[in-house]
Amino acid sequence: MITFPNAKINLGLQVLRKRSDGYHDIETVLYPIPIYDALEIVEASETKLFVSGIPIPDGGDNLCSRVYNLLGGIYKLSPIHIYLHKRIPIGAGLGGGSSDAAFLIKLMNDYFNLKLESEQMMNYARTMGADCSFFINNKSVFAEGIGDQFLEIEIDLSAYHLLVVNPPIHINTAEAYGGVLLKEDGRNLKEMILEPINTWKETIFNDFEATVFKKFPSIGQIKQDLYDAGAVYAAMSGSGSSLFAIFDQAVCLPDLAKSNQVIYC
Structure with missing residues (x-):
């Protein structure tokens, strides 16, 4: 089975x-x-x-x-x-x-x-x-x-093209948590995630990114590269180190694949 x-x-x-x-x-x-x-x-x-x-x-x-x-x-x-x-x-x-x-x-x-x-x-x-x-x-x-x-919650990304980039960097989860500036108020993820995807770049967040990007600038650069390639939304998943990007149409990013594992979904 x-x-x-x-x-x-x-x-x-x-x-x-x-x-x-x-x-x-x-x-x-x-x-x-x-x-x-x-x-x-x-x-x-x-x-x-x-x-x-x-x-x-x-x-x-x-x-x-x-x-x-x-x-x-x-x-x-x-x-x-x-x-x-x-x-x-x-x-x-x-x-x-x-x-x-x-x-x-x-x-x-x-x-x-x-x-x-x-x-x-x-x-x-x-x-x-x-x-x-x-x-x-x-x-x-x-x-x-x-x-x-x-x-x-109802989220359907089937009309989009998803790409995952896994750089060869290990992130210590405990250290990632230790560097987060805790902030309980002022951000309503539950409501903002239901807004149109083209608003997510300005409203959706991953609190681990600030700490991880500071220690590993190359991961932050990958996120910027994904936006430069036309991503509608890009972010780190969990405490990293993988990032994902949502595109309106299929893309091919061979330069990213030279030093990272790139998976097209």
């Missing part, structure tokens, strides 16, 4: 306050995009994870292993082999690991006929990471709390 976990982008992101548990309250808009990993499970005598494609830095002990250990322990499941082919860039603000985990929950639900409802699967996914539960329903949402409380 096989499935294809997809990536996401943050169309905007605001960091509101630091919580007593060490996390931050945020507001963000999550949108699924057509960049895919491949995930397959088959019957086996012992459970094992096999990873191909983009190497996983920790050697393969990733969220998929944790998902099987969680559900397998609760429901006393038989062993399986898990085959994961990575294409979504890792540590790039695109949610690849979270998507793999959520899609494995859904895949195991079908494979083992667990009959779990969406809310049950979302609760399991939340234990794997703040944005993991987003991929259970996999629809555009306004997210708040630590990024795991969702309100579905």
